[in-house]
Amino acid sequence: MIKKKRVILVNEHKILGDLLRASLVTDSELAVAGEYGSGKEALNGAVSLQPDLIITGIDLPDIDGVVFTKKIMEVLPDTKIIAVTHYPEKDCLLAFLAAGGRGYLNKYISDQDLLSTVKIVLNGDIALSQEGFQMAAKEYRRIAMVNVNSEQDGNVGQRLLPEIRTGLLSDREKQVLQLYAHGYSSKEMCKILFLSTNTVETYKKRIKEKLRLSSKADILQYAIRHGLLEDWEK
Known part of the structure; x- marks a missing residue:
């Protein structure tokens, strides 16, 4: 018997939470282990439930979703986190990835795309839209150029x-x-x-x-x- 992957949903919007749960339960390999409407509740629940995956919003009522992601990584570094939000990539993506996030989705995503993203992230990869990958690639290039400049300029780049x-x-x-x-x-x-x-x-x-x-x-x-x-x- 295949052990189901445990998923926690964190979102202040009940309708969105219901839609996400309805999509996830169609996959026999996934189990929704908990649902929370605030970051503080979810942090406590995650420590207790030890989920494989957390799907969170960015605009939680008591804590920013990026901060929430960072706090989860501090106590559960193996847990994968996906953000489902109305915020475009340019607003939060890089901060979310830096905090430890693995997937970034628009809240109007289809059931099929949601499940596909979940599988990609659970397999250890990062799942982003084309725009998201472009942003991440540009940031990687920027950091690489800083590293090159540090080698050429000594302490100027090193700082x-x-x-x-x-x-x-x-x-x-x-x-x-x-x-x-x-x-x-x-x-x-x-x-x-x-x-x-x-x-x-x-x-x-x-x-x-x-x-x-x-x-x-x-x-x-x-x-x-x-x-x-x-x-x-x-």
């Missing part, structure tokens, strides 16, 4: 990198990076941050992927270069 690259990390990921750079073991980090070993290892993996670092030596050099060791406090 831009902490704002751009470390900005991709959640607050919890920055804590793990700083502890890791200081030489703490995963077991020690678990005690300090009150996290499980699997969660710490997941954070370390995500840090390396986001910052394009491959070893502990790379992380230490990065932390020194960007002043993260000096910023850290127990």
Whole structure:
């Protein structure tokens, strides 16, 4: 028997929530495990339910959807998040992706496109509209050009990198990076941050992927270069 993927819906608009649920329950591999009308309720519910996927709005009544996504990533880094919203990509997409989001959809999306996006995201990929991919590609190119300029101009370009690259990390990921750079073991980090070993290892993996670092030596050099060791406090 195939284990169903657990999905949480977070949206203040009941009609939209009903439509999303009606689409999801047509897929035998998905189960709607919870529905919430606010970010605070959803955060508590997510910690309890440990969903595979969260589908959220951006304009939640008590918390911005981007902030909500970032908070979820801090406690459930393996959970995938899709935003279904009326906001166009130019307003929120890049911030949502930087917070850890994986899919960005217009609230008028068809049932078929919703399910297709859900499957893509659950498989570990990112699902965006053509416009969304264009925006992400342009931002990637911009960051790449800053990196090239930093190599050519020395400290002039180097000063831009902490704002751009470390900005991709959640607050919890920055804590793990700083502890890791200081030489703490995963077991020690678990005690300090009150996290499980699997969660710490997941954070370390995500840090390396986001910052394009491959070893502990790379992380230490990065932390020194960007002043993260000096910023850290127990």
